[in-house]
Amino acid sequence: MTDLIVLAISCILINNILLAQYLGNCPFLGTSKKMETAVGMAMAVVFVLVLAGVITWIVDTFILKRWDLEYLRTIAFILVIASLVQFVEMFLKKSIPALYAGLGIFLPLITTNCAVMGVCLINIKEEYNFIQALVASFAYAAGFGLALILFAGVRERILLARVPRPLQDTSIGLITAGILSLVFFAFKGMV
Amino acid sequence: MLEATLVMLAIGGVCGLVLSIASKIFYVYEDPRIAEVEGFLAGANCGGCGYAGCSAAAAAVVAGKAPPSICMVAGLESAIKVAEIMGLDPGSAEPMKSVNECLGGVRADDKYFYNGAPACAALAALWGGRRVCTIGCLGLGDCIRACRFDAIEMGPEGYPVVDEARCVGCGVCEKVCPKNIITVRTMSQRLLHFNEEDDALAPCRQTCPAEIDIPKYIGQIREGDYEGAVHTIRERNPLLLTCGRVCPHPCEDYCRRGIVDEPVSINQLKRFVADYEMNSGKRLPIPCAPETDKKVAVVGGGPAGLSCAYFLRRLGHRVTIFDAMPELGGIARYGIPEYRLPARVLDWEIQGILDLGIEARCNNKLGRDFTIASLRREGFDAIFLGIGAWSDYRLRVEGEDLDGCWQGIKFLSKVAAGEKVKVGPRAAVIGGGNSAIDCVRTLVRLGVREVYLVYRRTRKEMPANEVEIEAAEHEGIKFIFLAAPVRVIGDENGRVTHLEYQKMELGEPDASGRRRPVPIEGSETLLEVETVITAIGQRPDVSFVEKDPDLAKLKVTRWNTIDNDPETLQTSIAYIFTAGDAATGASLVVDAIGGGRRAARSIHQYLNGEPVKGSPKSLRKRHIPESLFDDVPGVVRSKRTPMPELPVEQRLDSMVEVDLVISEKDALYESGRCLSCCRLCYNRETEQQENQGAGQDGSSEDAGRELEEATA
Numbered sequence: 001m002t003d004l005i006v007l008a009i010s011c012i013l014i015n016n017i018l019l020a021q022y023l024g025n026c027p028f029l030g031t032s033k034k035m036e037t038a039v040g041m042a043m044a045v046v047f048v049l050v051l052a053g054v055i056t057w058i059v060d061t062f063i064l065k066r067w068d069l070e071y072l073r074t075i076a077f078i079l080v081i082a083s084l085v086q087f088v089e090m091f092l093k094k095s096i097p098a099l100y101a102g103l104g105i106f107l108p109l110i111t112t113n114c115a116v117m118g119v120c121l122i123n124i125k126e127e128y129n130f131i132q133a134l135v136a137s138f139a140y141a142a143g144f145g146l147a148l149i150l151f152a153g154v155r156e157r158i159l160l161a162r163v164p165r166p167l168q169d170t171s172i173g174l175i176t177a178g179i180l181s182l183v184f185f186a187f188k189g190m191v
Numbered sequence: 192m193l194e195a196t197l198v199m200l201a202i203g204g205v206c207g208l209v210l211s212i213a214s215k216i217f218y219v220y221e222d223p224r225i226a227e228v229e230g231f232l233a234g235a236n237c238g239g240c241g242y243a244g245c246s247a248a249a250a251a252v253v254a255g256k257a258p259p260s261i262c263m264v265a266g267l268e269s270a271i272k273v274a275e276i277m278g279l280d281p282g283s284a285e286p287m288k289s290v291n292e293c294l295g296g297v298r299a300d301d302k303y304f305y306n307g308a309p310a311c312a313a314l315a316a317l318w319g320g321r322r323v324c325t326i327g328c329l330g331l332g333d334c335i336r337a338c339r340f341d342a343i344e345m346g347p348e349g350y351p352v353v354d355e356a357r358c359v360g361c362g363v364c365e366k367v368c369p370k371n372i373i374t375v376r377t378m379s380q381r382l383l384h385f386n387e388e389d390d391a392l393a394p395c396r397q398t399c400p401a402e403i404d405i406p407k408y409i410g411q412i413r414e415g416d417y418e419g420a421v422h423t424i425r426e427r428n429p430l431l432l433t434c435g436r437v438c439p440h441p442c443e444d445y446c447r448r449g450i451v452d453e454p455v456s457i458n459q460l461k462r463f464v465a466d467y468e469m470n471s472g473k474r475l476p477i478p479c480a481p482e483t484d485k486k487v488a489v490v491g492g493g494p495a496g497l498s499c500a501y502f503l504r505r506l507g508h509r510v511t512i513f514d515a516m517p518e519l520g521g522i523a524r525y526g527i528p529e530y531r532l533p534a535r536v537l538d539w540e541i542q543g544i545l546d547l548g549i550e551a552r553c554n555n556k557l558g559r560d561f562t563i564a565s566l567r568r569e570g571f572d573a574i575f576l577g578i579g580a581w582s583d584y585r586l587r588v589e590g591e592d593l594d595g596c597w598q599g600i601k602f603l604s605k606v607a608a609g610e611k612v613k614v615g616p617r618a619a620v621i622g623g624g625n626s627a628i629d630c631v632r633t634l635v636r637l638g639v640r641e642v643y644l645v646y647r648r649t650r651k652e653m654p655a656n657e658v659e660i661e662a663a664e665h666e667g668i669k670f671i672f673l674a675a676p677v678r679v680i681g682d683e684n685g686r687v688t689h690l691e692y693q694k695m696e697l698g699e700p701d702a703s704g705r706r707r708p709v710p711i712e713g714s715e716t717l718l719e720v721e722t723v724i725t726a727i728g729q730r731p732d733v734s735f736v737e738k739d740p741d742l743a744k745l746k747v748t749r750w751n752t753i754d755n756d757p758e759t760l761q762t763s764i765a766y767i768f769t770a771g772d773a774a775t776g777a778s779l780v781v782d783a784i785g786g787g788r789r790a791a792r793s794i795h796q797y798l799n800g801e802p803v804k805g806s807p808k809s810l811r812k813r814h815i816p817e818s819l820f821d822d823v824p825g826v827v828r829s830k831r832t833p834m835p836e837l838p839v840e841q842r843l844d845s846m847v848e849v850d851l852v853i854s855e856k857d858a859l860y861e862s863g864r865c866l867s868c869c870r871l872c873y874n875r876e877t878e879q880q881e882n883q884g885a886g887q888d889g890s891s892e893d894a895g896r897e898l899e900e901a902t903a
């Protein structure tokens with residue numbers, strides 16, 4: 001149990017997917033201008049990442065590993081994740097329209113998100129078992145959400161600040177992201 | 192290999208199967224228009240529109256949350272198609288285009304003097320651009336690098352040139368330009384832009400009541416692009432032939448060239464290109480925004496009404512002009528005489544405006560032939576009142592209604608309408624303004640032998656334009672200064688025989704700073720004349736207000752002008768707007784034109800259901816102090832092109848136009864005199880540095896200061 005908690009903490013804070021591993025930077029910059037969007041995106045990522053983490057783990061363990069086809073991992077994962085997202089989108093639209101209204105528009109954006117892909121590959125590389133893969137996927141996604149929401153909060157405040165014109169928008173966004181990333185470095189060595 | 196292919200096929204097959212089954216099971220009805228709309232979007236999923244991908248954008252369009260022109264990549268055609276699907280008026284599909292406001296001034300060779308900061312943004316942050324004016328193109332091409340559609344390139348003059356055909360209006364160039372120089376707007380937005388504190392404005396352009404981009408059109412003339420110059424003027428002023436002839440050009444008083452030698456002859460250049468278009472035999476096309484279904488009634492077809500109608504039409508609205516007189520033009524037709532502004536020229540100009548698709552109903556007077564209620568019943572959504580100031584002030588002396596007495600506007604409009612007016616061999620005109628001068632010069636042309644101009648103060652205080660006074664002097668008018676009429680004397684038949692006036696002397700200065708004339712006791716003098724014209728000013732005739740119950744709430748000031756919000760020109764009744772002499776009291780043609788455009792902007796907002804408000808940083812003829820630099824080093828003195836005029840002997844017995852247009856050679860010479868103020872970026876600084884002889888070091892101190900400014 002403690003192992004799993006340690007794993008979760010390290011995935012959320014120490015190896016934060018956005019700020020320590022630098023994956024998924026386009027939604028990080030793209031959907032962080034408004035808190036509302038950031039929250040929607042964070043939830044969508046949690047949702048998709050947990051599902052994708054689990055499914056890809058199953059595909060890898062029971063199909064690819066069994067027939068020694070690890071070299072097909074990347075392409076197989078892309079296919080699986082893309083179909084999965086499509087499927088989830090359709091499912092939500094029909095069955096849980098309220099959730100769809102909140103997440104729906106973000107789902108297609110995550111289809112080809114490198115953070116999702118990255119976590120699935122990390123799960124395999126670290127040779128997690130099923131439970132670990134589940135926890136890690138959730139924790140990475142939570143870390144993604146945490147960083148995104150923090151960042152959106154900062155960016156909303158920046159809107160009120162007087163930023164020199166040449167540094168406005170994405171430029172100041174990148175600087176802020178850099179500082180946030182430095183902050184997360186403080187967690188290094190915690191576990 | 193075979194294995195791998197089979198496995199991938201299998202995975203793919205399973206995924207496909209699951210998805211296709213899912214799509215059956217989880218089918219939800221979706222507005223088919225969403226897919227249709229999405230088909231016309233670029234499919235780049237770039238998010239540039241602010242939505243998460245193209246389908247989200249399409250959904251937003253169908254939900255009515257986004258305009259059809261939302262996709263910044265797909266361009267105009269797609270916007271029109273999308274608008275079609277949505278059955279929307281394509282008005283909102285007007286394309287955005289990037290325009291570089293700064294067409295480069297006199298650019299120094301030392302542009303790359305600032306080694307190490309090859310980007311505009313960096314330069315602006317570090318040095319504030321090292322220029323005198325706070326605005327002006329830095330020419331290092333940040334916008335060129337930013338544009339993803341290759342629509343901007345560095346022109347031969349060293350400033351970026353936009354290729355309109357390629358520009359999709361995405362707005363990146365505007366974002367990266369640190370100087371507010373390159374802007375991305377629709378034509379309508381451009382037409383409605385008013386001078387603002389942060390704009391790149393030459394002193395002359397700040398002064399012009401119509402806010403014409405003067406250095407730009409002068410620059411275009413210099414390059415021989417006369418059509419471009421006409422377009423530039425028409426963005427702000429539809430009456431260029433008229434203004435080119437009668438405008439007293441307040442802009443020239445602020446011309447920086449005037450510090451060294453003489454101001455650039457701005458108005459003659461305007462007239463030159465305006466006449467060039469008219470004489471070329473064809474009209475340059477004037478683009479209008481897509482039609483809307485809004486109707487506006489413009490009451491009064493003078494300069495203010497014509498300008499307002501012109502801009503509203505270009506914004507896509509349907510406009511009808513109502514005028515009391517048989518023909519449009521207002522004072523420009525019925526006040527300003529033929530020898531200054533020939534009717535033929537005015538006709539050509541007005542026809543061009545009506546050709547945009549504006550209906551004109553002449554001989555239709557508000558209060559006599561129609562009312563506000565009847566306009567509303569006809570379906571007009573907004574009303575513009577540009578009825579001018581047509582009621583002459585009266586002298587209030589004995590005998591002013593005798594046979595042979597006239598009032599300025601009545602007299603001039605009768606002559607202009609071609610009616611026969613009976614005047615004696617001797618005439619006196621009372622007043623010192625432009626109308627008085629117009630009256631005396633008209634009288635001379637009607638064959639009156641002796642024409643007197645009787646004015647209370649001295650020549651120095653005359654409000655008329657200097658050139659007009661000089662012309663009157665050349666034409667042999669006799670000026671009687673410091674004279675106040677006390678009585679008009681008639682014979683037993685009631686015909687005027689004399690004007691009695693009292694001599695005056697100048698006393699203490701009054702509130703206006705002019706020395707007040709005081710009468711000299713016992714100095715009454717008789718002047719033998721058969722005709723007396725009073726031209727001492729006019730005010731609006733607002734008699735229709737009382738008669739019209741719908742106008743009960745319309746506020747009228749104590750000068751009889753219609754009260755309005757000075758920024759939006761909206762009156763106390765929300766759907767009525769007013770500008771020109773009706774709102775300001777007797778003023779200038781160019782003021783009326785500027786007012787007409789400002790009113791058009793507010794009316795446009797009103798029709799679109801937006802709050803009617805002015806632009807927050809609007810200058811309204813105020814000046815930006817730091818742009819009025821007071822030395823212009825390095826200017827070689829050159830003479831101002833004189834106004835060519837008809838010799839006096841040829842002009843006196845006819846109404847032929849007196850002032851002539853300058854030749855092409857002179858126009859090119861005169862346009863070369865313009866200093867392109869507020870576009871000149873580097874020269875002045877270099878000069879300073881050379882004087883200091885210190886190069887980069889010498890300027891480090893103010894670099895620090897400017898850095899502070901840039902970040903403050």
Ligand SMILES: Cc1cc2nc3c(=O)[nH]c(=O)nc-3n(C[C@H](O)[C@H](O)[C@H](O)COP(=O)(O)OP(=O)(O)OC[C@H]3O[C@@H](n4cnc5c(N)ncnc54)[C@H](O)[C@@H]3O)c2cc1C
Pocket residue numbers: 437438439490491492493494495496513514515516519520521522523526527555556557558577578579580581600603625626627629735770771772773777778779780781783
């Ligand atoms: C003699 C004279 C000379 C001038 N010379 C110059 C000059 O050289 N340069 C310069 O810049 N300015 C000059 N001005 C000033 C300039 O002409 C005016 O400022 C300008 O014309 C005002 O335009 P406007 O549209 O507000 O009004 P106007 O030109 O007066 O037009 C008002 C229009 O409204 C119509 N109208 C009035 N009442 C009604 C009604 N009840 N119903 C329907 N229609 C109505 C009139 O018929 C007229 O067509 C001169 C003015 C005068 C009197």
Ligand code: SF4
Pocket residue numbers: 393394395396405406409445446447448455457864865866867868
């Ligand atoms: S020199 Fe040219 S730009 Fe400068 S004030 Fe005169 S006309 Fe305007």
